[in-house]
Amino acid sequence: MPTRALNNPASATAGIPFSPGRTRSKRRPRSRRRTTLTRPAGLALGISVLWFSLLVMIPLALLLISSVEDGWSTFWDTLTNVQTAHAIRLTLVSALAATAVNLVMGLLIAWVLVRDRFPGRWLIELMIDIPFALPSLVAGLVLLSLYGPESPLGINVLGTPASVFLALLFVTLPFVVRTVQPVLGELDRDVERAAHSLGASRATTVRRIILPALTPALAAGATLCFARGVGEFGALVILSGNRPNISEGAPMRIQSYIEVDNTAAAATVAVLLLATALTATLLVEVLTSQERHR
Numbered sequence: 001m002p003t004r005a006l007n008n009p010a011s012a013t014a015g016i017p018f019s020p021g022r023t024r025s026k027r028r029p030r031s032r033r034r035t036t037l038t039r040p041a042g043l044a045l046g047i048s049v050l051w052f053s054l055l056v057m058i059p060l061a062l063l064l065i066s067s068v069e070d071g072w073s074t075f076w077d078t079l080t081n082v083q084t085a086h087a088i089r090l091t092l093v094s095a096l097a098a099t100a101v102n103l104v105m106g107l108l109i110a111w112v113l114v115r116d117r118f119p120g121r122w123l124i125e126l127m128i129d130i131p132f133a134l135p136s137l138v139a140g141l142v143l144l145s146l147y148g149p150e151s152p153l154g155i156n157v158l159g160t161p162a163s164v165f166l167a168l169l170f171v172t173l174p175f176v177v178r179t180v181q182p183v184l185g186e187l188d189r190d191v192e193r194a195a196h197s198l199g200a201s202r203a204t205t206v207r208r209i210i211l212p213a214l215t216p217a218l219a220a221g222a223t224l225c226f227a228r229g230v231g232e233f234g235a236l237v238i239l240s241g242n243r244p245n246i247s248e249g250a251p252m253r254i255q256s257y258i259e260v261d262n263t264a265a266a267a268t269v270a271v272l273l274l275a276t277a278l279t280a281t282l283l284v285e286v287l288t289s290q291e292r293h294r
Helices: 003-007 009-014 039-067 072-080 082-115 121-128 136-147 161-186 189-197 202-231 234-239 250-259 263-293
Strands: none
Touching (some): 082 121, 082 263, 136 161, 136 234, 189 202, 202 263, 250 263
């Protein structure tokens, strides 16, 4: 048998001369990723995008245009105005403080409602949703009756910076509770029992097992709290007194600009609040994604 055939048995078997090009494997064609969207689903998607654009995207685009229609100098002058800057700062600080407090208190309330059974539990479940159900103006009246000039507790916050914080604290409480509660109810209790059997203390179990599992829900609840607090208007109308440089919030400042027909300035403040809320949402999404990956 020829030496070439001995060196390449496949060529000898086929009875053809050996060629290095014949031993190369053919490349498989790349499979194109095809969409699973059916025609009815595509139609539904198109209608949804159109509806979302009419309700959200197009109005937002017009808001951005309105904020700069008088030039960037007017945009900057509005934000650096002393009264406007104070209103924005008061709103953002109060929203952050209310979010921090409700993050702790909402977690505690959710824990009690999920892990404990006691008489009257259904009543607390009902009361948690009261800020959801009440119109904002009614919420302001409710707070005014207890923390106004005729307060039975002797606490009067009407027209003070504390009134903004108190109003935001009231309207944002349910967000953390209702976000954390279902996640806490789905946690596997066997993991906690296993940690206890291995010698972990209660505090260690909460810190190393429960809190990491609740982090995405807590982050989502905190984001909703902050976004709602930044845009709250109704309760502030009643409780804050709208005192410039003292208790005037950013939404009230927007109303003041609209009343004097300064649409560009009102849109400027609105754009800043919108950008702040979107930035907070994006930041929380990134941190939550990293936590889930870890």
